[in-house]
Amino acid sequence: MSKRVLLVIPPTGLYLREDRCQSVIDSHAISFARPPLVVLEASAILRESGAECFVRDYPASGRDWEQFEADLRSLAPDILVVNVTGPTITEDLRACQIAKSVNPDILTVAKGGYLFLYDEEVLRRFSDLDVVYRGEVDFRISALLDGSYETTDGYSFRKGGSLGRTQDAEYLDELDRLPFPARDLIDNDLYISPDTRRRLTVIQTARGCPSGCIYCLVPRVSGKRVRSRPPGNIIEGLEECVSRHDTHEVYVNADTFPINREWVIELCRGNVEQ
Ligand code: SF4
Structure with missing residues (x-):
């Protein structure tokens, strides 16, 4: 069972x-x-x-x-x-x-x-x-x-x-192996963007940060190596938010979003094209 x-x-x-x-x-x-x-x-x-x-x-x-x-x-x-x-x-x-x-x-x-x-x-x-x-x-x-x-x-x-x-775990490198969040398990109407009053969701695009700010949990919990979802996988996740959950507002969660210029440009281009 x-x-x-x-x-x-x-x-x-x-x-x-x-x-x-x-x-x-x-x-x-x-x-x-x-x-x-x-x-x-x-x-x-x-x-x-x-x-x-x-x-x-x-x-x-x-x-x-x-x-x-x-x-x-x-x-x-x-x-x-x-x-x-x-x-x-x-x-x-x-x-x-x-x-x-x-x-x-x-x-x-x-x-x-x-x-x-x-x-x-x-x-x-x-x-x-x-x-x-x-x-x-x-x-x-x-x-x-x-x-x-x-x-x-x-x-x-x-x-x-x-x-x-047990010992600390290794970090997962291929974030695109993770399934998309199970957004069907919550009432998505509870999460409303304060400016547009439309549904808001969160996507995570990367984990980790090479900086060592002493007050920050990230270097300890997620490590100093940045691991990013491939842009195509992120766009697939965005599509699911729109088509399956009717959610068009997205808060992008990444420890250091702009750290890789080429990746950011590829993601933004792909998003616009889609
Ligand atoms: S995520 Fe921000 S606050 Fe944390 S270590 Fe990196 S730069 Fe510093």
């Missing part, structure tokens, strides 16, 4: 959760929620591996812990994946405590840039958290489905009375 996976943005405030600058959105001069790209990428990979996935973005939909608990009861997931930030982690991981109270056998997993550095500390502090996924989302996430995460790179986990930790 396929595993049921619930992936959540917990109801702990409107935050930028996937950017290098994790910050509360409500304090911005112009605030708007963006679709949870990393969660949707993880869902697409898990789904390709046979899982049944559900995504809930509680801050964007204005829903609370009570509704989270109701979702746990109605969806009955085998695995809960919580997307956390450094500033909200204590509140975010309440999700694991609630999940265990509903189903003590559920596997609770946390994912977020903060955990790349503080995985063991967090596992020690939060006894209802079973597994930490470290690093970028890629095919390794499927190891949650068959329990092979204990021998897969980039995981930290609770094992009996102690903690286990």
Whole structure:
């Protein structure tokens, strides 16, 4: 039987959760929620591996812990994946405590840039958290489905009375091998561009940055080598946003978008031609 996976943005405030600058959105001069790209990428990979996935973005939909608990009861997931930030982690991981109270056998997993550095500390502090996924989302996430995460790179986990930790994962070079984010799993009307009032989505075009700004998570989490999706693959993803999801506004997410001049020109030319 396929595993049921619930992936959540917990109801702990409107935050930028996937950017290098994790910050509360409500304090911005112009605030708007963006679709949870990393969660949707993880869902697409898990789904390709046979899982049944559900995504809930509680801050964007204005829903609370009570509704989270109701979702746990109605969806009955085998695995809960919580997307956390450094500033909200204590509140975010309440999700694991609630999940265990509903189903003590559920596997609770946390994912977020903060955990790349503080995985063991967090596992020690939060006894209802079973597994930490470290690093970028890629095919390794499927190891949650068959329990092979204990021998897969980039995981930290609770094992009996102690903690286990595998080595850091290599970065995925061919980003075009990743499926496009599972945008069908969210209510796309929750994410509206503040200026045009039309649906907004996010695409990721590259990962990594060669600079070494000491305050930035990117060199640690995504490495110093820039890995870009080929322009043709990005345009294919844009086409899917338009034709399948009726979404025409796109926020481009890349750690250092203009670093490769030829690649930028090829992408822009291809986009105009298309
Ligand atoms: S230049 Fe690179 S390392 Fe510096 S803040 Fe930007 S993404 Fe981070």
